[in-house]
Amino acid sequence: MTSVRYLFPSLVLLAAFLAIWEGYVALTDVSSLVLPAPSDVLNGLWVERYVIARHTLATLGVALVGFSLSVIFAFVVSILLHFSGWLRRGMMPLLVASQTVPIVALAPLMVLWFGFGLLPKVLLVILVTFFPMVVSLTSGYASLPRAFRDQLVSMGATRWVIFRRAALPSARAQFFSGLRISATYAIVATIFAEYAGARRGLGIYILAAKNNFRADLVLSAVFVSACLTLVLLTVIKGIKRMTRRRYRRENNA
Amino acid sequence: MLEVRGLTIRTGAETLVEDLSLSLAEGSLTCLIGPSGCGKSSVVKWLAGVLAPELQAKGDALIDGSTAIFPHRDIAYQPQQDTLFPWLTAAENACLGLEIGGMERRAARDRVDALFPTFGLEGHEESFPDQLSGGMRQRAAFLRTIVQDARVLLLDEPFSALDAVTRLCMQDWLVARLAERPRAVLMVTHDLYEATQMADRVLVMAGGPGRIIADIPISTPSAERSETALAEIRSSLKLMLLKEIP
Numbered sequence: 001m002t003s004v005r006y007l008f009p010s011l012v013l014l015a016a017f018l019a020i021w022e023g024y025v026a027l028t029d030v031s032s033l034v035l036p037a038p039s040d041v042l043n044g045l046w047v048e049r050y051v052i053a054r055h056t057l058a059t060l061g062v063a064l065v066g067f068s069l070s071v072i073f074a075f076v077v078s079i080l081l082h083f084s085g086w087l088r089r090g091m092m093p094l095l096v097a098s099q100t101v102p103i104v105a106l107a108p109l110m111v112l113w114f115g116f117g118l119l120p121k122v123l124l125v126i127l128v129t130f131f132p133m134v135v136s137l138t139s140g141y142a143s144l145p146r147a148f149r150d151q152l153v154s155m156g157a158t159r160w161v162i163f164r165r166a167a168l169p170s171a172r173a174q175f176f177s178g179l180r181i182s183a184t185y186a187i188v189a190t191i192f193a194e195y196a197g198a199r200r201g202l203g204i205y206i207l208a209a210k211n212n213f214r215a216d217l218v219l220s221a222v223f224v225s226a227c228l229t230l231v232l233l234t235v236i237k238g239i240k241r242m243t244r245r246r247y248r249r250e251n252n253a
Numbered sequence: 254m255l256e257v258r259g260l261t262i263r264t265g266a267e268t269l270v271e272d273l274s275l276s277l278a279e280g281s282l283t284c285l286i287g288p289s290g291c292g293k294s295s296v297v298k299w300l301a302g303v304l305a306p307e308l309q310a311k312g313d314a315l316i317d318g319s320t321a322i323f324p325h326r327d328i329a330y331q332p333q334q335d336t337l338f339p340w341l342t343a344a345e346n347a348c349l350g351l352e353i354g355g356m357e358r359r360a361a362r363d364r365v366d367a368l369f370p371t372f373g374l375e376g377h378e379e380s381f382p383d384q385l386s387g388g389m390r391q392r393a394a395f396l397r398t399i400v401q402d403a404r405v406l407l408l409d410e411p412f413s414a415l416d417a418v419t420r421l422c423m424q425d426w427l428v429a430r431l432a433e434r435p436r437a438v439l440m441v442t443h444d445l446y447e448a449t450q451m452a453d454r455v456l457v458m459a460g461g462p463g464r465i466i467a468d469i470p471i472s473t474p475s476a477e478r479s480e481t482a483l484a485e486i487r488s489s490l491k492l493m494l495l496k497e498i499p
């Protein structure tokens with residue numbers, strides 16, 4: 001119930017927006033080739049549901065593989081950066097620079113270099129999602145209070161023990177905020193990669209629909225991709241809650 | 254048992270502590286008292302092996318006559334700030350020192366559990382620090398320090414976060430806990446009432462640069478430490494401290 005109350009204002013605004021859109025299309029008889037009404041979009045989605053579902057699964061698969069690898073990669077890199085000041089100083093500027101490269105330019109190059117398979121898409125997803133996680137992890141590790149560190153050092157803890165028992169747990173909240181930011185990019189990045197060249201996926205579907213002047217289907221696919229991102233965010237929220245130690249204790253007790 | 258000779262701590266430019274010597278005897282509680290910023294924590298941190306890397310320290314330390322390197326197994330340190338880890342339960346927090354010292358998790362837990370009643374924490378083994386009251390948190394911190402069974406305890410202003418009444422109760426309580434086995438305790442405080450109530454010996458420190466200006470034994474047995482019995486020593490300590498404040 002609380003989540004309904006929480007979402008209520010957004011739902012009202014969304015409904016108002018859709019109603020105005022629907023009304024505008026009905027009153028002005030703008031061509032549905034240019035601006036399909038929300039009802040046209042829903043209708044397109046229904047008619048094409050099997051095709052769209054197939055492409056959605058392809059997109060979801062790539063996004064999940066890329067995103068999972070990205071999380072692992074982010075942990076590995078953040079740990080390396082944490083333990084080596086030299087690497088941190090050397091790599092941070094390069095990582096920041098990597099974020100200034102527009103994916104629009106990069107996606108076709110990836111396809112050129114690595115073909116139409118899984119690899120270029122996964123690489124693109126990693127490239128886009130990895131940075132916010134590395135940044136949030138490293139700043140999470142650094143947020144460990146000095147006195148906590150001192151406490152462990154006085155007990156004879158090694159650097160690794162300090163990392164595992166204190167720095168890593170204290171990065172938890174920041175990690176999850178980085179993860180959320182990355183997750184919002186994951187689906188979009190996959191679609192971008194598919195747009196540049198793929199056999200299946202929402203990106204290639206959107207491209208084909210556009211070339212056939214089917215604005216309604218373009219919007220159907222956009223709608224589906226937005227839903228995918230929301231689902232991903234909800235799953236992450238659930239994981240965050242369920243991996244909380246207190247939650248686990250209270251539910252196992 | 255623990256002896257420090259000629260400890261000097263400096264930043265690049267200024268000297269924080271100069272040529273300080275002290276010794277702690279087994280079975281004694283020594284209070285280190287002095288105005289804020291005179292370098293009390295710095296001395297204790299040096300003994301705990303956690304002095305900030307930007308500070309340079311020079312001096313010798315001996316444990317039972319042989320040169321000691323810090324952090325040392327025989328020394329347990331409780332920092333001035335609350336360092337109970339919020340993501341661990343009270344019992345897990347208490348096990349931390351034992352586990353890092355190499356004890357197996359199960360054995361550490363048994364040892365800690367046995368102490369929970371004495372520390373007034375029975376039934377709170379699975380509570381997280383933010384579910385405990387200030388006094389309980391402080392007792393959990395003491396438990397974590399004392400259970401390590403180190404021969405030397407360094408307590409940096411352990412009562413500073415407590416309200417006045419809890420503080421009074423905890424002072425006698427801590428003296429009782431510490432007396433359960435012989436150890437050498439160095440407790441930092443800036444409260445001369447606390448120092449004279451608890452200690453067998455008070456070291457008075459002055460700032461700029463930090464040094465010890467008086468070493469006062471208190472031989473009155475704890476049971477007889479009333480306001481009147483301690484009045485004289487307290488007023489002389491007060492004068493001494495007031496003179497040091499610029």
Ligand SMILES: Nc1ncnc2c1ncn2[C@@H]1O[C@H](COP(=O)(O)OP(=O)(O)OP(=O)(O)O)[C@@H](O)[C@H]1O
Nearest residue numbers: 264269288289290291292293294295296305307443
């Ligand atoms: N890392 C550091 N770099 C530079 N100066 C420092 C550093 N740590 C402490 N100091 C200085 O050393 C002096 C002594 O600090 P310290 O924390 O030892 O004082 P204290 O006696 O424990 O004070 P308090 O009673 O407030 O806890 C202070 O003037 C402080 O500014």
Ligand SMILES: [Mg+2]
Nearest residue numbers: 293294295333
């Ligand atoms: Mg201090």
